[in-house]
Amino acid sequence: MSTTIPSGLPTRRERQRQATYDEIVAVSRQLLRQGQDVSLRAVATEMGLTAPALYRYVDSHAELMALLARAIFADVVAEMTVARDRHPVDDPAAQIVAAVAAFRRWALGNRDEFRLVFASPPTPETQALVDSAAQRPITTLEGCVPEELGVHEFSAFFSDIFGRLWEKYRFPVPADDELPDGVLEVLTAPPADSAAADLDKLPTIHGVTPGMVWVFERSWARLYGTVTLEVFGHVHPGLITTAALFQATVADIGADLGLADEWERLQAIARS
Structure with missing residues (x-):
């Protein structure tokens, strides 16, 4: 018996991707509040990722800052x-x-x-x-x-x-x-x-x-x-x-x- 995912609900992969974005924002805000440099490399290090792995989610420092700003606003x-x-x-x-x-x-x-x-x-x-x-x-x-x-x-x-x-x-x-x-x-x-x-x-x-x-x-x-x-x-x-x-x-x-x-x-x- 097959199970059909209801239309409009996020898939597991989409939920995992969103969770990663949420973690990126949370780590960036933590670095900001600690007075540290909010860079892609710093965020990746805090998350236990390599910089290239983070680039699969955020492709530039400007995009990282945009994610952070949206969350703050x-x-x-x-x-x-x-x-x-x-x-x-x-x-x-x-x-x-x-x-x-x-x-x-x-x-x-x-x-x-x-x-x-x-x-x-x-x-x-x-x-x-x-x-x-x-x-x-x-x-x-x-x-x-x-x-x-x-x-x-x-x-x-x-x-x-x-x-x-x-x-x-x-x-x-x-x-x-x-x-x-x-x-x-x-x-x-x-x-x-x-x-x-x-x-x-x-x-x-x-x-x-x-x-x-x-x-x-x-x-x-x-x-x-x-x-x-x-x-x-x-x-x-x-x-x-x-x-x-x-x-x-x-x-x-x-x-x-x-x-x-x-x-x-x-x-x-x-x-x-």
Whole structure:
């Protein structure tokens, strides 16, 4: 009597291959967290494989970094999703504050992974300074294709909440002729790998304008800048441990998004 594998279920070989990919990612993240060089040879050694054997799964360092980045972005989005979903869908204000607090919490708890996927690759000049200060190898995403890294899932997560914020609060956005010089041309050009690409796809936002995208980008820039300064310790330690700088930044962003009158209740979420 023959047994037919149900259509759509992975075969044993496919499961084994996926398990190997999962191990590659796990070992790469372990090396990253230990401050070691995340190279194909290092990963192969940790897995008890030869470098040629690993090449059957990952054919370049760029592909290895892409696998690692996708896993990291998936974890970040998963943590933010849990935080967001503690609040009702008709309360996007609470959802976005909870999500950005989760993002910060993840960043401070996973500095090396944040450094990999969110920090820009240093120039050759600054590379030497960073290496000297950190005394550890620097791994960058240089050479990876942005679409392969999971960054769109991350930006789409915030774009969705932003869209629902707009529908509910109708916060002010600048008209085209009120944008800074050159911004209109930038934001009306075909989007590449910016949050504008995801924002423009949202069916919940009707009639996306350059002014809306400008507010979105400015909000993200302030959040990202504050969290990055905290992750790299470029602000007073007390401002990090108290979260005072982060909370002030979120309050400023919230005021621009029409949430000033609700900050008293939202502040408790930011503090969490």
